[in-house]
Amino acid sequence: MQRYFVANNQLNETSFSIIGEDVKHISKVMRMSEGDELICINEAGLVAHCQITSISSAEVKGNVVQYLAENTELPVKVTVAQGLPKGDKLELIVQKGTELGAYAFLPFQATRSIVKWDEKKSEKKRERLEKIAKEAAEQSYRNVVPKIYSKLSFQQLIKESENHEIKIVAFEEQAKAGELTNLATSLKKAEVDSSIFVLIGPEGGLTNEEVADLEQAGFIPCSFGPRILRTETAALYFLSAVSYHFEMLR
Amino acid sequence: MQRYFVANNQLNETSFSIIGEDVKHISKVMRMSEGDELICINEAGLVAHCQITSISSAEVKGNVVQYLAENTELPVKVTVAQGLPKGDKLELIVQKGTELGAYAFLPFQATRSIVKWDEKKSEKKRERLEKIAKEAAEQSYRNVVPKIYSKLSFQQLIKESENHEIKIVAFEEQAKAGELTNLATSLKKAEVDSSIFVLIGPEGGLTNEEVADLEQAGFIPCSFGPRILRTETAALYFLSAVSYHFEMLR
Numbered sequence: 366m367q368r369y370f371v372a373n374n375q376l377n378e379t380s381f382s383i384i385g386e387d388v389k390h391i392s393k394v395m396r397m398s399e400g401d402e403l404i405c406i407n408e409a410g411l412v413a414h415c416q417i418t419s420i421s422s423a424e425v426k427g428n429v430v431q432y433l434a435e436n437t438e439l440p441v442k443v444t445v446a447q448g449l450p451k452g453d454k455l456e457l458i459v460q461k462g463t464e465l466g467a468y469a470f471l472p473f474q475a476t477r478s479i480v481k482w483d484e485k486k487s488e489k490k491r492e493r494l495e496k497i498a499k500e501a502a503e504q505s506y507r508n509v510v511p512k513i514y515s516k517l518s519f520q521q522l523i524k525e526s527e528n529h530e531i532k533i534v535a536f537e538e539q540a541k542a543g544e545l546t547n548l549a550t551s552l553k554k555a556e557v558d559s560s561i562f563v564l565i566g567p568e569g570g571l572t573n574e575e576v577a578d579l580e581q582a583g584f585i586p587c588s589f590g591p592r593i594l595r596t597e598t599a600a601l602y603f604l605s606a607v608s609y610h611f612e613m614l615r
Numbered sequence: 616m617q618r619y620f621v622a623n624n625q626l627n628e629t630s631f632s633i634i635g636e637d638v639k640h641i642s643k644v645m646r647m648s649e650g651d652e653l654i655c656i657n658e659a660g661l662v663a664h665c666q667i668t669s670i671s672s673a674e675v676k677g678n679v680v681q682y683l684a685e686n687t688e689l690p691v692k693v694t695v696a697q698g699l700p701k702g703d704k705l706e707l708i709v710q711k712g713t714e715l716g717a718y719a720f721l722p723f724q725a726t727r728s729i730v731k732w733d734e735k736k737s738e739k740k741r742e743r744l745e746k747i748a749k750e751a752a753e754q755s756y757r758n759v760v761p762k763i764y765s766k767l768s769f770q771q772l773i774k775e776s777e778n779h780e781i782k783i784v785a786f787e788e789q790a791k792a793g794e795l796t797n798l799a800t801s802l803k804k805a806e807v808d809s810s811i812f813v814l815i816g817p818e819g820g821l822t823n824e825e826v827a828d829l830e831q832a833g834f835i836p837c838s839f840g841p842r843i844l845r846t847e848t849a850a851l852y853f854l855s856a857v858s859y860h861f862e863m864l865r
Contacts, residue, residue, distance in 0.1 A: 436841075437841040437842050461845075461848050461851070464842055464843075464844050464845060464848050465840075465842070465844070465848065465852065466840070466842060504843065504845070505842040505843045505844065505845075506791075506841075506842055506843045507842060541756075545862055545863055546863070548859075548863050549859070549863045549864050589858075590715075590716070590858040590859075590862050590863065591686075591687040591756075591862065592687050592714060592715070592716060592755045592756055592757060593714075593754065593755045593756045594714050594715070594755065595711075595714060595754070595755075598711050598714050598715065598851075601711070601848075601851050601852075601855065602715065602851075602855045602858070605851065605852045605855030605856055605859070606855055606856065606858075606859040606863070608839075608840040608852070608856075609798075609799070609840075609855070609856040609859050609860065610859065612795055612840050612841065613795055613796070613798050613799045613840065613856070614799050
């Protein structure tokens with residue numbers, strides 16, 4: 366059944382209302398009509414099986430058939446801090462990372478980031494990434510849409526990381542040096558609902574100064590296996606490993 | 616140091632020779648000259664630190680400085696059988712799957728594959744995918760370039776899978792039904808050098824008949840976590856989980 370995320374005030378005990386771009390998707394793309402059924406999920410992650418009673422060009426309305434006890438969220442909350450990569454790689458990371466269960470994405474300006482985002486570009490990019498995250502969350506049966514942060518500086522990022530219990534930085538020099546235990550050791554320290562902050566550098570990697578600052582701030586440098594991963598592959602490896610560790614091995 | 620894969624007869628105990636497209640890469644892209652160093656890896660996975668003694672338009676030649684005891688291969692051999700997906704998704708799967716350690720890729724014509732490859736297109740696609748795999752293997756410090764099969768029919772694929780010890784099919788109905796143990800149970804049965812065959816359907820998924828045939832042939836249907844992954848994300852999840860299981864948790 367097709368799934369749509371709605372604001373909390375658009376879904377109550379007995380009825381729902383969908384507005385905005387999803388109206389067109391329901392009427393034009395899915396060609397639904399009165400009596401058809403869909404799933405509504407609100408910002409609190411509540412999932413409702415619903416039935417349409419009316420469709421106008423501005424709003425789709427209907428009744429709640431029943432609330433469902435569905436939860437597909439990772440048992441830990443993973444925030445992916447990604448050094449701004451080139452081209453449309455961040456879109457790939459957000460799309461695939463959403464499927465894989467990320468809780469939030471935080472783009473930051475790394476020393477070796479080739480691209481620069483000014484404030485205007487940053488806001489436009491954030492809106493685009495929010496849209497990608499919403500669509501991917503609907504397709505992958507998520508209960509929540511990952512949060513997309515505005516772009517932060519490196520110093521702001523370190524400040525933001527303070528609120529997280531486990532902090533990991535992907536560091537390819539660890540892979541080259543044959544380090545293979547830090548990742549699993551760090552994940553074993555996490556408990557249900559732990560908040561994990563994982564930081565991945567841009568294409569050129571992190572500078573030694575950045576890595577030193579991160580270690581100072583409590584980040585554990587980890588390899589993600591012995592092979593050297595591209596920047597856009599590292600987040601996907603991490604999220605898959607987290608899923609395997611917390612959802613499949615237990 | 617830049618890495619290049621060569622045929623077995625292009626690397627011996629004391630010298631190496633590079634021909635073909637890599638010559639241009641070395642001289643024009645990397646702008647190397649006599650005395651510069653690079654890494655040669657032959658088809659047997661032997662890794663040699665080398666020094667250039669001459670560059671012509673057709674050949675780069677030089678000496679072996681020393682052989683290196685490097686091995687970045689997964690301890691199990693994973694063949695990814697992928698139902699033909701739309702667009703350039705197979706290129707993404709091969710590029711990222713190579714970084715993540717896949718041993719081979721096997722495209723097959725699934726009932727719900729939208730695209731069809733005739734023999735001519737199949738060969739052209741295979742050559743393109745081989746090139747992508749070689750470049751990704753060089754960048755990710757692999758010892759071997761994954762094999763790219765010619766496109767197989769579903770029946771040929773089942774025949775081919777007989778040579779593999781562990782056979783897994785990604786099945787989203789398992790995810791929807793809340794099954795979360797088959798993947799780890801299957802991986803726990805694997806030993807070093809085990810050969811694992813993982814099959815992933817195209818965008819529309821596998822038909823019930825295909826799944827029944829695969830179960831008959833010894834495939835274990837597994838979910839890859841509770842979320843519904845796109846076809847191109849499933850292989851990456853699986854390879855990351857295999858790396859975490861065999862390389863990081865031990």
